[in-house]
Amino acid sequence: MTLDKIPVIVIEDISAITRRRLIQKTINFIVPGKQLFLPTLLLLATDQLRKEKKPTKALLPSAQVILLYRILKRHEGFDNLPMKKIAARLKYTGAAISKAADNLRQHNLCELKGTKEKFIHFPQPVPELWHHALPLLTNPVIKKVYVDILPKNVVLMKSNTSALPEYSEVSESKQQFRAIERNTYYDLEKKGALLNANPYEGDYCLEVWKYDPTILVGDATENTYVYPLSLFLSLKDRRDERIEQALEKIITDHIW
Known part of the structure:
Protein backbone atom coordinates (compact mmCIF):
# COMPACT_ATOMS: atom_id res chain seq x y z
CA MET A 1 0.00 0.00 0.00
CA THR A 2 1.33 3.44 -0.95
CA LEU A 3 0.62 6.26 1.51
CA ASP A 4 1.92 8.97 -0.83
CA LYS A 5 3.66 10.62 2.12
CA ILE A 6 7.24 11.75 2.61
CA PRO A 7 8.90 10.08 5.62
CA VAL A 8 10.82 12.32 7.99
CA ILE A 9 12.85 11.10 10.99
CA VAL A 10 12.32 13.26 14.11
CA ILE A 11 14.94 12.66 16.78
CA GLU A 12 15.79 14.58 19.95
CA ASP A 13 19.54 14.17 19.62
CA ILE A 14 21.90 12.79 16.99
CA SER A 15 25.60 11.99 16.82
CA ALA A 16 27.87 13.57 14.24
CA ILE A 17 28.49 10.19 12.56
CA THR A 18 24.77 9.37 12.27
CA ARG A 19 23.97 12.85 11.03
CA ARG A 20 26.66 12.57 8.33
CA ARG A 21 25.33 9.17 7.20
CA LEU A 22 21.73 10.45 6.96
CA ILE A 23 22.89 13.42 4.90
CA GLN A 24 24.97 11.19 2.60
CA LYS A 25 21.92 8.99 1.98
CA THR A 26 19.66 12.10 1.61
CA ILE A 27 17.30 10.88 4.34
CA ASN A 28 14.93 13.52 5.71
CA PHE A 29 15.41 14.26 9.42
CA ILE A 30 14.64 16.91 12.01
CA VAL A 31 16.38 17.57 15.30
CA PRO A 32 13.88 19.94 17.00
CA GLY A 33 15.41 23.30 17.75
CA LYS A 34 18.76 22.30 16.25
CA GLN A 35 18.70 21.07 12.65
CA LEU A 36 16.36 20.45 9.72
CA PHE A 37 17.39 18.41 6.67
CA LEU A 38 14.62 17.92 4.06
CA PRO A 39 16.25 17.38 0.64
CA THR A 40 13.19 15.53 -0.76
CA LEU A 41 10.90 18.50 -0.14
CA LEU A 42 13.47 20.85 -1.64
CA LEU A 43 13.70 18.72 -4.80
CA LEU A 44 9.90 18.54 -5.07
CA ALA A 45 9.58 22.30 -4.66
CA THR A 46 12.31 22.93 -7.24
CA ASP A 47 10.65 20.52 -9.68
CA GLN A 48 7.29 22.23 -9.19
CA LEU A 49 8.80 25.64 -9.89
CA ARG A 50 10.30 24.30 -13.11
CA LYS A 51 6.92 22.94 -14.19
CA GLU A 52 5.07 26.18 -13.40
CA LYS A 53 6.89 28.34 -15.92
CA LYS A 54 5.88 31.95 -15.68
CA PRO A 55 5.05 33.73 -18.93
CA THR A 56 7.80 35.91 -20.34
CA LYS A 57 7.57 39.64 -19.59
CA ALA A 58 7.18 40.44 -23.28
CA LEU A 59 5.21 38.63 -25.94
CA LEU A 60 7.01 36.31 -28.30
CA PRO A 61 7.54 37.95 -31.73
CA SER A 62 5.09 35.42 -33.25
CA ALA A 63 2.50 36.21 -30.55
CA GLN A 64 2.94 39.92 -31.24
CA VAL A 65 2.30 39.31 -34.93
CA ILE A 66 -0.91 37.37 -34.15
CA LEU A 67 -2.17 40.18 -31.94
CA LEU A 68 -1.42 42.81 -34.58
CA TYR A 69 -3.09 40.62 -37.20
CA ARG A 70 -6.17 40.35 -34.98
CA ILE A 71 -6.36 44.16 -34.80
CA LEU A 72 -5.82 44.44 -38.55
CA LYS A 73 -8.60 41.91 -39.25
CA ARG A 74 -11.02 43.14 -36.58
CA HIS A 75 -13.87 43.41 -39.09
CA GLU A 76 -13.07 40.25 -41.03
CA GLY A 77 -14.04 37.46 -38.64
CA PHE A 78 -10.64 36.68 -37.12
CA ASP A 79 -12.24 34.57 -34.38
CA ASN A 80 -13.66 32.24 -37.04
CA LEU A 81 -10.23 31.44 -38.49
CA PRO A 82 -8.78 28.07 -37.42
CA MET A 83 -5.23 28.27 -36.12
CA LYS A 84 -3.93 26.31 -39.11
CA LYS A 85 -5.27 29.02 -41.46
CA ILE A 86 -3.70 31.73 -39.32
CA ALA A 87 -0.41 29.83 -39.51
CA ALA A 88 -0.63 29.70 -43.31
CA ARG A 89 -1.49 33.38 -43.67
CA LEU A 90 1.25 34.51 -41.28
CA LYS A 91 3.84 32.07 -42.69
CA TYR A 92 4.43 30.23 -39.42
CA THR A 93 4.45 26.52 -38.69
CA GLY A 94 1.56 25.00 -36.78
CA ALA A 95 3.85 24.42 -33.80
CA ALA A 96 4.99 28.06 -33.78
CA ILE A 97 1.39 29.32 -33.87
CA SER A 98 0.40 26.98 -31.04
CA LYS A 99 3.29 28.26 -28.93
CA ALA A 100 2.40 31.86 -29.74
CA ALA A 101 -1.27 31.30 -28.91
CA ASP A 102 -0.33 29.78 -25.56
CA ASN A 103 1.90 32.80 -24.88
CA LEU A 104 -1.06 35.12 -25.52
CA ARG A 105 -3.28 32.99 -23.29
CA GLN A 106 -0.73 33.06 -20.45
CA HIS A 107 -0.94 36.84 -20.52
CA ASN A 108 -4.76 36.72 -20.44
CA LEU A 109 -5.03 38.31 -23.87
CA CYS A 110 -6.92 35.49 -25.56
CA GLU A 111 -8.83 32.26 -25.05
CA LEU A 112 -8.24 29.03 -26.94
CA LYS A 113 -11.39 27.32 -28.18
CA GLY A 114 -12.33 24.25 -30.18
CA THR A 115 -11.45 20.56 -30.04
CA LYS A 116 -10.43 19.13 -33.40
CA GLU A 117 -9.93 22.60 -34.86
CA LYS A 118 -8.42 25.20 -32.56
CA PHE A 119 -9.41 28.87 -32.61
CA ILE A 120 -7.87 31.93 -30.95
CA HIS A 121 -10.55 34.13 -29.41
CA PHE A 122 -9.79 37.68 -28.24
CA PRO A 123 -12.69 38.65 -25.96
CA GLN A 124 -11.72 42.30 -25.50
CA PRO A 125 -12.63 45.10 -27.95
CA VAL A 126 -9.62 46.39 -29.85
CA PRO A 127 -9.01 49.54 -27.73
CA GLU A 128 -9.03 47.49 -24.50
CA LEU A 129 -6.93 44.76 -26.06
CA TRP A 130 -4.34 47.28 -27.20
CA HIS A 131 -4.24 48.96 -23.79
CA HIS A 132 -3.82 45.61 -22.04
CA ALA A 133 -1.17 44.35 -24.47
CA LEU A 134 0.92 47.51 -24.94
CA PRO A 135 3.29 46.91 -21.98
CA LEU A 136 4.03 43.47 -23.46
CA LEU A 137 4.69 44.67 -27.02
CA THR A 138 8.27 45.30 -28.07
CA ASN A 139 10.16 47.22 -30.71
CA PRO A 140 10.36 44.88 -33.73
Whole structure:
Protein backbone atom coordinates (compact mmCIF):
# COMPACT_ATOMS: atom_id res chain seq x y z
CA MET A 1 0.00 0.00 0.00
CA THR A 2 1.33 3.44 -0.95
CA LEU A 3 0.62 6.26 1.51
CA ASP A 4 1.92 8.97 -0.83
CA LYS A 5 3.66 10.62 2.12
CA ILE A 6 7.24 11.75 2.61
CA PRO A 7 8.90 10.08 5.62
CA VAL A 8 10.82 12.32 7.99
CA ILE A 9 12.85 11.10 10.99
CA VAL A 10 12.32 13.26 14.11
CA ILE A 11 14.94 12.66 16.78
CA GLU A 12 15.79 14.58 19.95
CA ASP A 13 19.54 14.17 19.62
CA ILE A 14 21.90 12.79 16.99
CA SER A 15 25.60 11.99 16.82
CA ALA A 16 27.87 13.57 14.24
CA ILE A 17 28.49 10.19 12.56
CA THR A 18 24.77 9.37 12.27
CA ARG A 19 23.97 12.85 11.03
CA ARG A 20 26.66 12.57 8.33
CA ARG A 21 25.33 9.17 7.20
CA LEU A 22 21.73 10.45 6.96
CA ILE A 23 22.89 13.42 4.90
CA GLN A 24 24.97 11.19 2.60
CA LYS A 25 21.92 8.99 1.98
CA THR A 26 19.66 12.10 1.61
CA ILE A 27 17.30 10.88 4.34
CA ASN A 28 14.93 13.52 5.71
CA PHE A 29 15.41 14.26 9.42
CA ILE A 30 14.64 16.91 12.01
CA VAL A 31 16.38 17.57 15.30
CA PRO A 32 13.88 19.94 17.00
CA GLY A 33 15.41 23.30 17.75
CA LYS A 34 18.76 22.30 16.25
CA GLN A 35 18.70 21.07 12.65
CA LEU A 36 16.36 20.45 9.72
CA PHE A 37 17.39 18.41 6.67
CA LEU A 38 14.62 17.92 4.06
CA PRO A 39 16.25 17.38 0.64
CA THR A 40 13.19 15.53 -0.76
CA LEU A 41 10.90 18.50 -0.14
CA LEU A 42 13.47 20.85 -1.64
CA LEU A 43 13.70 18.72 -4.80
CA LEU A 44 9.90 18.54 -5.07
CA ALA A 45 9.58 22.30 -4.66
CA THR A 46 12.31 22.93 -7.24
CA ASP A 47 10.65 20.52 -9.68
CA GLN A 48 7.29 22.23 -9.19
CA LEU A 49 8.80 25.64 -9.89
CA ARG A 50 10.30 24.30 -13.11
CA LYS A 51 6.92 22.94 -14.19
CA GLU A 52 5.07 26.18 -13.40
CA LYS A 53 6.89 28.34 -15.92
CA LYS A 54 5.88 31.95 -15.68
CA PRO A 55 5.05 33.73 -18.93
CA THR A 56 7.80 35.91 -20.34
CA LYS A 57 7.57 39.64 -19.59
CA ALA A 58 7.18 40.44 -23.28
CA LEU A 59 5.21 38.63 -25.94
CA LEU A 60 7.01 36.31 -28.30
CA PRO A 61 7.54 37.95 -31.73
CA SER A 62 5.09 35.42 -33.25
CA ALA A 63 2.50 36.21 -30.55
CA GLN A 64 2.94 39.92 -31.24
CA VAL A 65 2.30 39.31 -34.93
CA ILE A 66 -0.91 37.37 -34.15
CA LEU A 67 -2.17 40.18 -31.94
CA LEU A 68 -1.42 42.81 -34.58
CA TYR A 69 -3.09 40.62 -37.20
CA ARG A 70 -6.17 40.35 -34.98
CA ILE A 71 -6.36 44.16 -34.80
CA LEU A 72 -5.82 44.44 -38.55
CA LYS A 73 -8.60 41.91 -39.25
CA ARG A 74 -11.02 43.14 -36.58
CA HIS A 75 -13.87 43.41 -39.09
CA GLU A 76 -13.07 40.25 -41.03
CA GLY A 77 -14.04 37.46 -38.64
CA PHE A 78 -10.64 36.68 -37.12
CA ASP A 79 -12.24 34.57 -34.38
CA ASN A 80 -13.66 32.24 -37.04
CA LEU A 81 -10.23 31.44 -38.49
CA PRO A 82 -8.78 28.07 -37.42
CA MET A 83 -5.23 28.27 -36.12
CA LYS A 84 -3.93 26.31 -39.11
CA LYS A 85 -5.27 29.02 -41.46
CA ILE A 86 -3.70 31.73 -39.32
CA ALA A 87 -0.41 29.83 -39.51
CA ALA A 88 -0.63 29.70 -43.31
CA ARG A 89 -1.49 33.38 -43.67
CA LEU A 90 1.25 34.51 -41.28
CA LYS A 91 3.84 32.07 -42.69
CA TYR A 92 4.43 30.23 -39.42
CA THR A 93 4.45 26.52 -38.69
CA GLY A 94 1.56 25.00 -36.78
CA ALA A 95 3.85 24.42 -33.80
CA ALA A 96 4.99 28.06 -33.78
CA ILE A 97 1.39 29.32 -33.87
CA SER A 98 0.40 26.98 -31.04
CA LYS A 99 3.29 28.26 -28.93
CA ALA A 100 2.40 31.86 -29.74
CA ALA A 101 -1.27 31.30 -28.91
CA ASP A 102 -0.33 29.78 -25.56
CA ASN A 103 1.90 32.80 -24.88
CA LEU A 104 -1.06 35.12 -25.52
CA ARG A 105 -3.28 32.99 -23.29
CA GLN A 106 -0.73 33.06 -20.45
CA HIS A 107 -0.94 36.84 -20.52
CA ASN A 108 -4.76 36.72 -20.44
CA LEU A 109 -5.03 38.31 -23.87
CA CYS A 110 -6.92 35.49 -25.56
CA GLU A 111 -8.83 32.26 -25.05
CA LEU A 112 -8.24 29.03 -26.94
CA LYS A 113 -11.39 27.32 -28.18
CA GLY A 114 -12.33 24.25 -30.18
CA THR A 115 -11.45 20.56 -30.04
CA LYS A 116 -10.43 19.13 -33.40
CA GLU A 117 -9.93 22.60 -34.86
CA LYS A 118 -8.42 25.20 -32.56
CA PHE A 119 -9.41 28.87 -32.61
CA ILE A 120 -7.87 31.93 -30.95
CA HIS A 121 -10.55 34.13 -29.41
CA PHE A 122 -9.79 37.68 -28.24
CA PRO A 123 -12.69 38.65 -25.96
CA GLN A 124 -11.72 42.30 -25.50
CA PRO A 125 -12.63 45.10 -27.95
CA VAL A 126 -9.62 46.39 -29.85
CA PRO A 127 -9.01 49.54 -27.73
CA GLU A 128 -9.03 47.49 -24.50
CA LEU A 129 -6.93 44.76 -26.06
CA TRP A 130 -4.34 47.28 -27.20
CA HIS A 131 -4.24 48.96 -23.79
CA HIS A 132 -3.82 45.61 -22.04
CA ALA A 133 -1.17 44.35 -24.47
CA LEU A 134 0.92 47.51 -24.94
CA PRO A 135 3.29 46.91 -21.98
CA LEU A 136 4.03 43.47 -23.46
CA LEU A 137 4.69 44.67 -27.02
CA THR A 138 8.27 45.30 -28.07
CA ASN A 139 10.16 47.22 -30.71
CA PRO A 140 10.36 44.88 -33.73
CA VAL A 141 13.76 46.31 -34.70
CA ILE A 142 16.75 44.29 -33.48
CA LYS A 143 19.43 46.54 -34.91
CA LYS A 144 20.22 49.04 -37.66
CA VAL A 145 22.81 48.62 -40.39
CA TYR A 146 23.77 51.30 -42.92
CA VAL A 147 24.56 50.62 -46.59
CA ASP A 148 25.06 52.77 -49.67
CA ILE A 149 23.30 50.39 -52.07
CA LEU A 150 20.22 48.29 -51.36
CA PRO A 151 20.57 44.54 -51.98
CA LYS A 152 18.78 43.27 -55.08
CA ASN A 153 15.92 40.76 -55.34
CA VAL A 154 14.74 41.45 -51.80
CA VAL A 155 11.53 43.27 -50.81
CA LEU A 156 12.54 46.07 -48.47
CA MET A 157 9.58 48.13 -47.27
CA LYS A 158 9.80 51.71 -46.12
CA SER A 159 10.06 52.04 -42.34
CA ASN A 160 10.89 54.50 -39.56
CA THR A 161 10.62 58.14 -40.67
CA SER A 162 10.51 57.03 -44.32
CA ALA A 163 7.10 55.48 -43.55
CA LEU A 164 5.62 58.15 -41.26
CA PRO A 165 4.48 60.43 -44.14
CA GLU A 166 2.10 57.65 -45.25
CA TYR A 167 0.27 57.74 -41.92
CA SER A 168 0.70 61.34 -40.74
CA GLU A 169 1.56 64.89 -41.77
CA VAL A 170 5.27 64.39 -41.08
CA SER A 171 7.58 65.02 -44.02
CA GLU A 172 9.92 62.24 -45.15
CA SER A 173 13.41 62.37 -43.66
CA LYS A 174 16.61 62.62 -45.70
CA GLN A 175 17.82 59.33 -44.27
CA GLN A 176 16.14 56.44 -46.07
CA PHE A 177 14.95 53.56 -43.88
CA ARG A 178 14.02 50.04 -45.01
CA ALA A 179 12.77 47.05 -42.98
CA ILE A 180 14.22 43.58 -43.48
CA GLU A 181 13.43 40.29 -41.71
CA ARG A 182 16.36 39.02 -39.64
CA ASN A 183 16.84 35.65 -41.37
CA THR A 184 16.88 37.40 -44.76
CA TYR A 185 19.40 39.91 -43.45
CA TYR A 186 21.76 37.29 -42.01
CA ASP A 187 21.53 35.28 -45.23
CA LEU A 188 22.54 38.35 -47.26
CA GLU A 189 25.33 39.08 -44.80
CA LYS A 190 26.61 35.52 -45.09
CA LYS A 191 26.61 35.75 -48.89
CA GLY A 192 28.51 39.05 -48.82
CA ALA A 193 25.60 40.82 -50.55
CA LEU A 194 25.65 43.86 -48.25
CA LEU A 195 28.25 46.24 -49.59
CA ASN A 196 29.94 48.56 -47.11
CA ALA A 197 27.60 47.53 -44.28
CA ASN A 198 28.36 49.44 -41.07
CA PRO A 199 26.59 50.65 -37.90
CA TYR A 200 27.18 54.37 -38.47
CA GLU A 201 26.23 55.90 -41.83
CA GLY A 202 25.09 55.24 -45.38
CA ASP A 203 22.48 56.28 -47.93
CA TYR A 204 20.11 53.62 -46.57
CA CYS A 205 19.50 52.33 -43.08
CA LEU A 206 18.39 48.70 -42.93
CA GLU A 207 16.27 47.97 -39.87
CA VAL A 208 16.63 44.29 -39.01
CA TRP A 209 13.26 43.06 -37.71
CA LYS A 210 12.38 40.21 -35.33
CA TYR A 211 9.53 39.15 -37.60
CA ASP A 212 8.83 39.45 -41.30
CA PRO A 213 7.49 43.01 -41.83
CA THR A 214 5.77 41.99 -45.07
CA ILE A 215 3.28 39.51 -43.58
CA LEU A 216 0.93 42.18 -42.25
CA VAL A 217 0.69 44.19 -45.47
CA GLY A 218 -0.18 41.70 -48.21
CA ASP A 219 1.63 42.09 -51.54
CA ALA A 220 4.63 44.13 -50.48
CA THR A 221 6.96 46.01 -52.84
CA GLU A 222 9.82 48.45 -52.33
CA ASN A 223 7.21 51.23 -52.33
CA THR A 224 5.12 49.61 -49.59
CA TYR A 225 5.12 50.97 -46.05
CA VAL A 226 5.36 48.80 -42.93
CA TYR A 227 2.16 48.13 -41.00
CA PRO A 228 1.31 51.28 -38.99
CA LEU A 229 1.11 49.63 -35.56
CA SER A 230 4.47 47.93 -36.12
CA LEU A 231 5.78 51.36 -37.11
CA PHE A 232 4.33 52.77 -33.89
CA LEU A 233 6.13 50.12 -31.82
CA SER A 234 9.42 50.81 -33.59
CA LEU A 235 9.24 54.54 -32.76
CA LYS A 236 7.26 54.82 -29.52
CA ASP A 237 10.35 55.43 -27.38
CA ARG A 238 11.63 58.30 -29.53
CA ARG A 239 11.58 61.66 -27.73
CA ASP A 240 10.69 63.91 -30.64
CA GLU A 241 7.54 66.04 -30.52
CA ARG A 242 6.99 65.77 -34.26
CA ILE A 243 7.20 61.95 -34.16
CA GLU A 244 5.08 61.73 -31.00
CA GLN A 245 2.27 63.65 -32.72
CA ALA A 246 2.50 61.36 -35.74
CA LEU A 247 2.28 58.28 -33.50
CA GLU A 248 -0.78 59.69 -31.74
CA LYS A 249 -2.46 59.97 -35.14
CA ILE A 250 -1.59 56.34 -35.93
CA ILE A 251 -3.25 55.18 -32.68
CA THR A 252 -6.31 57.36 -33.32
CA ASP A 253 -6.69 56.04 -36.87
CA HIS A 254 -5.95 52.36 -36.25
CA ILE A 255 -7.05 51.61 -32.68
CA TRP A 256 -10.00 53.87 -31.95
